[in-house]
Amino acid sequence: MTRGRFISFEGIDGAGKSTQHAWLVGHLRRHGRTVVATREPGGTPLGEKLRSLLLAEAMHLETEALLMFAARREHVAQVIEPALNRGDWVVCDRFVDASFAYQGGGRGLDWGKLQTLTRWVLGDLQPDLTLIFDAPVAIAQQRLHAATANPDRFEKEQAAFFEKVRAAYLRIAAENPDRVRVIDATRTPDDINKTLEKIIATF
Numbered sequence: 001m002t003r004g005r006f007i008s009f010e011g012i013d014g015a016g017k018s019t020q021h022a023w024l025v026g027h028l029r030r031h032g033r034t035v036v037a038t039r040e041p042g043g044t045p046l047g048e049k050l051r052s053l054l055l056a057e058a059m060h061l062e063t064e065a066l067l068m069f070a071a072r073r074e075h076v077a078q079v080i081e082p083a084l085n086r087g088d089w090v091v092c093d094r095f096v097d098a099s100f101a102y103q104g105g106g107r108g109l110d111w112g113k114l115q116t117l118t119r120w121v122l123g124d125l126q127p128d129l130t131l132i133f134d135a136p137v138a139i140a141q142q143r144l145h146a147a148t149a150n151p152d153r154f155e156k157e158q159a160a161f162f163e164k165v166r167a168a169y170l171r172i173a174a175e176n177p178d179r180v181r182v183i184d185a186t187r188t189p190d191d192i193n194k195t196l197e198k199i200i201a202t203f
């Protein structure tokens with residue numbers, strides 16, 4: 001049995017990543033792949049409960065990071081590893097890079113602490129491919145405000161926070177050129193679909 005493939009989607013809020021996530025899942029299924037479409041925080045019943053807390057309740061930044069990783073531990077054990085072992089493709093809307101970008105970059109949590117949690121929770125597991133949807137913060141904020149009636153705790157953050165999150169994502173991309181592709185998310189959805197199609201065809 002060949003191990004499945006693991007793709008994660010990342011980007012600041014409003015970059016349009018969730019629309020593209022849904023498109024890629026459909027594209028892979030149309031091409032005969034068995035796909036597990038999932039998301040973080042969440043992806044399991046317990047993880048979805050933790051998501052509700054994380055998106056609504058004010059908390060210490062280390063509590064926030066620990067709950068993200070607690071949800072992730074459950075997700076890896078219950079969903080991601082079993083799917084990859086069955087040979088399925090896992091397409092995840094956000095994964096561990098979001099913790100480095102948001103808790104590390106955005107909130108300023110020590111990168112080393114995040115690396116310790118990553119080793120603990122993931123061991124050797126990492127996505128085979130990570131797509132970072134990148135757009136200037138002003139554009140992402142405009143899209144977010146147009147599309148979101150009730151912003152959550154993260155979506156309510158100011159532009160300066162998202163500048164730091166974006167910079168952290170770009171740092172992650174620069175440090176992991178074999179795994180990470182940065183997608184220019186200012187283009188039309190159709191153009192982005194074509195880019196994704198090409199990336200997947202040679203992946």
Ligand code: TYD
Binds near residue numbers: 068100154
């Ligand atoms: P998001 O994918 O933006 O959900 P939606 O599109 O439904 O609004 O994810 C929710 C938020 O969680 C997002 O603002 C980023 C945040 N987040 C972190 O801060 N750290 C993490 O490790 C993860 C996975 C998400």
